[in-house]
Amino acid sequence: EFRRVLFRSMSQNREQWGSRVGFILAASGSAIGLGNLWKFPYITWHNNGGAFVIVYLIAVILIGWPIMTAEILIGRKSQKNPVLAFDELGGSNWSLIGWLGVLTGLVILGYYAVIAGWTITSFISCMNWSMNGYTAPEEGAFGEFIGNGKLQLLLSFIFLALTAGVISKGIKKGIERATKILMPILFLIIVYMVIMALGLPGRNEAFSFIFSPDFSNLPPSGILEAVGHAFFTLSLGMGAMITYGSYMDKKESIFKNAALVVILDTVLAIAACVIMYTIIFSVPSVKDSISGSTVGMLFITLPNLLYTEIPFGTILAPVFYILVGFAALSSTISLLEVIVSLLIDKMKMSRQKATLIGAGTTYVISIFCALSLGAVDALSSFSIFGPGKEGVLSTLDHLASNWMLPVGGLFITIFVGWFMDQKIIQDEVGKFNDDGSVNFTYNMFKFFIRFIAPVAILAVIISVIFGKDFS
Numbered sequence: 001e002f003r004r005v006l007f008r009s010m011s012q013n014r015e016q017w018g019s020r021v022g023f024i025l026a027a028s029g030s031a032i033g034l035g036n037l038w039k040f041p042y043i044t045w046h047n048n049g050g051a052f053v054i055v056y057l058i059a060v061i062l063i064g065w066p067i068m069t070a071e072i073l074i075g076r077k078s079q080k081n082p083v084l085a086f087d088e089l090g091g092s093n094w095s096l097i098g099w100l101g102v103l104t105g106l107v108i109l110g111y112y113a114v115i116a117g118w119t120i121t122s123f124i125s126c127m128n129w130s131m132n133g134y135t136a137p138e139e140g141a142f143g144e145f146i147g148n149g150k151l152q153l154l155l156s157f158i159f160l161a162l163t164a165g166v167i168s169k170g171i172k173k174g175i176e177r178a179t180k181i182l183m184p185i186l187f188l189i190i191v192y193m194v195i196m197a198l199g200l201p202g203r204n205e206a207f208s209f210i211f212s213p214d215f216s217n218l219p220p221s222g223i224l225e226a227v228g229h230a231f232f233t234l235s236l237g238m239g240a241m242i243t244y245g246s247y248m249d250k251k252e253s254i255f256k257n258a259a260l261v262v263i264l265d266t267v268l269a270i271a272a273c274v275i276m277y278t279i280i281f282s283v284p285s286v287k288d289s290i291s292g293s294t295v296g297m298l299f300i301t302l303p304n305l306l307y308t309e310i311p312f313g314t315i316l317a318p319v320f321y322i323l324v325g326f327a328a329l330s331s332t333i334s335l336l337e338v339i340v341s342l343l344i345d346k347m348k349m350s351r352q353k354a355t356l357i358g359a360g361t362t363y364v365i366s367i368f369c370a371l372s373l374g375a376v377d378a379l380s381s382f383s384i385f386g387p388g389k390e391g392v393l394s395t396l397d398h399l400a401s402n403w404m405l406p407v408g409g410l411f412i413t414i415f416v417g418w419f420m421d422q423k424i425i426q427d428e429v430g431k432f433n434d435d436g437s438v439n440f441t442y443n444m445f446k447f448f449i450r451f452i453a454p455v456a457i458l459a460v461i462i463s464v465i466f467g468k469d470f471s
C-alpha cells in the first residue's frame, strides 16, 4: 500500500512548467536556435533563395504544424519521455520511434555543440573590438579558426558542460528561468537589427533574393533540404516536443501553443535572412569574404554590420552573441533533455548521473565533428553525400536533418493519424465548440496528420530515393 501511494504521488508530482508561459518559452527556446540564425540563412543562400524559401514555408505549414501539434499531444497525454510515451500509447514496437529520436538527438547535439561553441569566441572578439576598435578580419581567418582542432574541442566541451549544468538543475529552475529572460531580449535585438538593415542600400536586392521564387533555380536536392530543415528548425521528428509537452499543464491549449511556436520560429528565420542578406548586398567587402565560407555567415557577416553600420552597434555586438549563445543553449538543452529524461525514467538513474552519461556520450560525437573542419584530414574529407557536404560534421547534419528527422516525423504522423486511439486526440485538444459543432481546427488537424503530412513526407523521400538526387 505504501508503495502504491508513493508511486501515485510520484507520478502526480511529475515536474511541470512553473508558469503559463513556461511551455511556450521553453518550446520556442528549443525551436529558435542556430537553425534559424546560422543554418537557415546559409542553406537558403546555397539553394538560391526564393523558391527554396517557398518550399520551406509550405513544409512548415503542411508538415511542421501538424507534427508539432501531434508531438505535444503525445507528450502531454502520456506525461513521459518519447520512448515510454510510444510504449504506453502504442506498445513496444512503436517505442522504436522513441529510440530513433534519442539516437537522432545524440547525433544533432554532437555537432550542434561545435557550432554553438563559435558563439563563445564571437563574443570574445566582439568584446575586444568594442573596447579596442573594429578591424575587419583577414580573409581566411575563419577557415583557420574552424581548422584549429584543439580550440574546437575546447569550445564544444565548454558548450556541452554549460548544457549539462542547466539540465542537472531540472525543468523549472534550469531551463525555464534562463529562457524566460533571454528569449525576449533576443527578439528585441533582432527587431532592432531588421529595422536598421532596412535602411541599407542592399535591402531591395535582399528582398528579391528571399521573396521572388524562380523554381528553375532550385537545385533538385533543395526540396528534401527544405523539408528536412523544417523539421530541424522546429525541433520535430525526434521527440523534443514530446518531452516538453510532457511537462505541460492540462489546462493549456495545445493548438494555440503549437501554432505560436511555429510562427515565432518562422518569423525569426526570415528575419535572420533579411538581416544577413541585406548586409551582404550592401557591403561589398562582406560579399567577397562570404563567398569563401557561407557556413560562417552568422559569424563573419554580422560583426561587420554591427560595427560599421548600426547605431549602438558597439554595445549591441557582444550582447548579440551572448544571446545567440543562449538561443543555441536553449536548443541544446532540449536535445540533451530527451536523452536524460529517458535515462531517468527508464534506467531509473538520478538526474545528475543521467546528465553526466548523456553529455559524455555526446562529447564523443563532438570530438569527431570538431576535428572535421580542417584539423584532421581523414575526418574533414569524409563524405557520403557528395560535394559541399564533406566532413563528419556536415555529413551528420545532413543525415540527421534530411533523413533521421523526416523518417521519425513520418512515423509520428502515421502513429497519431492511424494507430493511436483517436479519442486521445479528442481529449487533449477538444473536439467540439461550445455550441456542440465540431471544431474547425480539430478537423483540419485530423486531415493534415492523416493525409497531408505523411503523403508530403513520403513523396519527397520516394522521389529522392527513386532518382532525382541523393545529396
Ligand code: PHE
Pocket (backbone or CB within 6 Å): 030, 031, 032, 033, 034, 035, 036, 108, 231, 232, 233, 234, 235, 236, 238, 240, 331, 332, 334, 335
Ligand atoms: N530547432 C533547433 C534550432 O533550430 C535545433 C534542434 C533540433 C533542437 C532538433 C532540438 C531538436 O536550432
